[in-house]
C-alpha cells in the first residue's frame with residue numbers, strides 16, 4: 001500500500017493560503033461555540049451556587065451579572081448558545097439528508113449565521 005502512495009505529494013501548511021469556504025467557517029464556529037458552552041456551564045453553575053449560598057452570596061451574584069463585564073459574558077454565552085443551536089439544527093438536518101450539496105450547504109450556513117445575528121441582538125436587548 002505504501003508503495004502506491006506518492007512520497008512527493010504537495011503539502012500546504014500555509015494557513016493563509018488555504019481556501020476557507022463558508023461551510024468550513026460554519027463548522028469551526030460550531031466547534032468553538034460548543035467549547036464556549038462547556039465553560040459556560042461551569043460559570044453558570046458557579047453563579048447559581050454562589051446565589052444560593054447565602055443572602056450575601058445572592059447579592060454578590062446579582063452584582064456580578066449586573067456589571068458591564070458580567071453582562072457582556074452573559075451576552076457572549078447566549079450568542080454562543082444561539083449559534084450552537086442554529087448550527088446544531090443544521091447538522092441534524094444534514095444527518096437526515098438535507099443541505100448536503102455544495103450550494104444548499106452554503107445557503108444553510110448563511111441562514112444559521114443570520115439566525116444567530118438576530119438571536120444575538122435579541123439576547124443583547126434582553127440582558128442590557
Ligand code: HEM
Pocket residue numbers: 030031033034035037038041084085086087088089091092
Ligand atoms: C450545554 C449545552 C451544550 C454543550 C456544552 C455542547 C457542546 C458541544 C461540543 C463540544 C461539540 C463538539 C463539536 C466538535 O467537536 O466539532 C458539540 C457538537 C454538537 N452539538 Fe452541542 N453542545 C450543547 C448543546 C447542544 C444543543 C442544544 C444542540 C441542539 C441543536 C447541540 C447540537 C450539537 C450537534 C448536532 C453536534 C455535532 C456536530 C457535528 O457533527 O460536527 N448541542 N456540542
